[in-house]
Amino acid sequence: MLNAGEWGPVRMCGYICLFMLLFMLDTMQVLNAQTTVSATLTADSTHILIGDHLNVKLTLKHPASLKIAMPVVKDSVGNMEFISASKIDTVNEPTVQSFSQTYTVSAFDSGQFHAGPIAIPYKNTSGTYDTLFSNTVIVDVNTVPVDTMRPIKPIKGPLAVPYAWQEFVLYALAALLLLLLIIGGIILYERYTREKPGASNARPIPKDPAHIWARKELKKLEDDKLWQKDQVKLYYSRLTEILRLYLEYRFNWLALESTTGEIENAIDNYQMKEKAKDNLLQILRAADLVKFAKLLPAPESNIKAMESAYKFIDLTEPKEEEQKKS
């Protein structure tokens, strides 16, 4: 038998041994954890109502040296309907890698269902293929309790959802945009397909100012000596054509398409001296007689008609300030 004083070293040795034993156990556990893989399935609840959603979480742990992928769940988890899956959450530690993913599942019948086991194929350290199975979670799916004491009611009608203006904003904007496009299209079509009034009659405008152009043309007519060659009708036709074109270039007046009578009626709308108006109308009236009534004017009348034409140009040519402006 040992005395109380002798029990001290023995107790100390015992403690040391116990401590070492515990340390070794712990180290072995850690080492074991570093070399094994595990798949754990946990659920939010083990009791749900029919059709309710249930979240089950799969946690996969494995040594960093192994490469294991999370399984792809498509239709069901165990015998429960798969609805959706969250993103995979990854935790990387020096020796252990951990993945977790939450699946939303449901069941559309009452009874006992099981979520899992989920099979995870992987390649172990020895190079052979193995399959890891997660645990199974048992879930009780219950129906809604029916109160048989109460009378049966008809099926509730669809709920009336109140209209919200936000729902129609997009449609209204689309309709407005379409309307604007149609209106814009019509405007563009009108603008590009319809000719502007008078545009069809547009003749090329000479580079020279109207009075210079007219004088040049009259000079050419003089040089052609038409009436001297018995071409009096042509002489008066060209003379009146020059004057009518001059009116168009100088006053923007479509005189080539107007008769003498129309020119006479409209002449007061244009700013020109009385003398100029008289000159023009006399030439036009005389030319009408030559052109349409076989009038044979005396030679001096032909010369006078030309002089009157020059005079008309002189009287109506733009003043210097007007020319500068143009």
Next chain:
Amino acid sequence: MDIISGNTTVDIASLNERINRESAFVDVLNLELGKAIIGQKYMVERLMLALLSNGHILLEGVPGLAKTLAIKSLASAIHAKFSRIQFTPDLLPADLTGTMIYNQKENNFIVKKGPIFANLILADEINRAPAKVQAALLEAMQEKQVTIGDETFKLEEPFLVLATQNPIEQEGTYPLPEAQVDRFMLKVVVTYPKKEEERLIIRQNLEYAGKTINQVVKQEEIINARKTVRDVYMDEKIERYILDIVFATRNPSEYKLDKIKPFINYGASPRASINLALASKAYAFIKRRGYVIPEDIRAICFDVMRHRIGLTYEAEAENVNTEEIISEILNAVEVP
């Protein structure tokens, strides 16, 4: 002061004299018609044109615009035989032209001439009769003769048909086909009288005794005047101007008139060119001129052309009428 002195060739000068002599009745006739018709100078002038150029007129206007009175007065003033035919849906061609009637006494068929055998005919509301009756009338208008049984009868000169149609009522009517409406030389749109004119119309109608129209023109005068009208000088330039106007209705693009092209279904027929020439000569005659000027063409152009241009559905949708098309053409075609 005239800048020109010279001579027209002899034929124009003598023609001017002849016209002055022979057109004297125009003023007298106008004065006589003025007794019965107040205003409507345009319509009366067009009646004269048709009378002088041996054409027929289609008058379009609402009721009560003195269309019937005008032609009755004209008939009285020239002492011509006048017939009024009210066109109805049950009218038959024989009601118009006449028929063969069995004569029991002589045991044979005799011809009973219809109302078409007159000098001036008013075909009132021509579009109320079916096509066969319209065709019978229009055939007589064109051929100036009527065949009853085996016999063909020449219609007496002058022969002028004045047809009317109402533009506002379309129900129960038989619109004249384009080919038939083309036979009318002029289509005149009769408008309401002016306020002052209507005041005079009221006064005239309230008088107890209506003014009587005297015979002031002989039929021979009309026939002679018609010959003179045909002699009115028309220069080659005017002929080309007429052709340009008519061809612009057929090929607007050639006259830089692309903008009216979608509105024209078909252009004016050669009858339009003939009638433009003839009516412009008659117009020059009325104006005491022995030659035609571009103003004459423009003055009668609307009446000659408005019923000869076919419009498209697009024109109808855009409310474009033939008057607007003719205006565009006249504004685009160069005057000689």
